[in-house]
Amino acid sequence: MRLNLKVPFAEKDEAKKLGARWDAGRKVWYVEGKEDLAPFARWSPTPLDASAAEAPAPKRAAARHVDSSGKAYVGRNYVAHPRVCDCPPWEVCDKCLATALKN
Known part of the structure; x- marks a missing residue:
């Protein structure tokens, strides 16, 4: 079993x-895996402390997609739009001019 601790930097x-x-x-x-947790009692978090439960892994920012309407699609709402042409995304050709974002 894993036990998270609140250890001040000076006592690390x-x-x-x-x-x-x-x-x-x-x-x-x-x-983790210690039978005797008594030596760590002073660093044991209180039940009301946010770090008492196992801390979740840091979350990465969700990728955002902005279409020509300006609406951002995030996470499960993301909709992939088909490519209009084969030009690189940073170039705007005559075919994709209608769907390109305006500056």
Whole structure:
């Protein structure tokens, strides 16, 4: 079982000596697989603390798509529009001029 800890920066070396590990993705100290959690009791989060539950992995920003109407489609609402021509997206040819975004 994993237990996230609230370790102040000044006490990180002490926690590391006792066996705590740093999760860089979640930016939290934790212990896992320890039978005796007594040495870590002072860093144990309170039940009302946000870090008491296992911290979720950081979320990445959703990709946004903007069509010519200016409406952004995000996540499951994303709709892929068929290509009008084979020109690169940064160039506007005569075929795709009608669907190109206006500056």
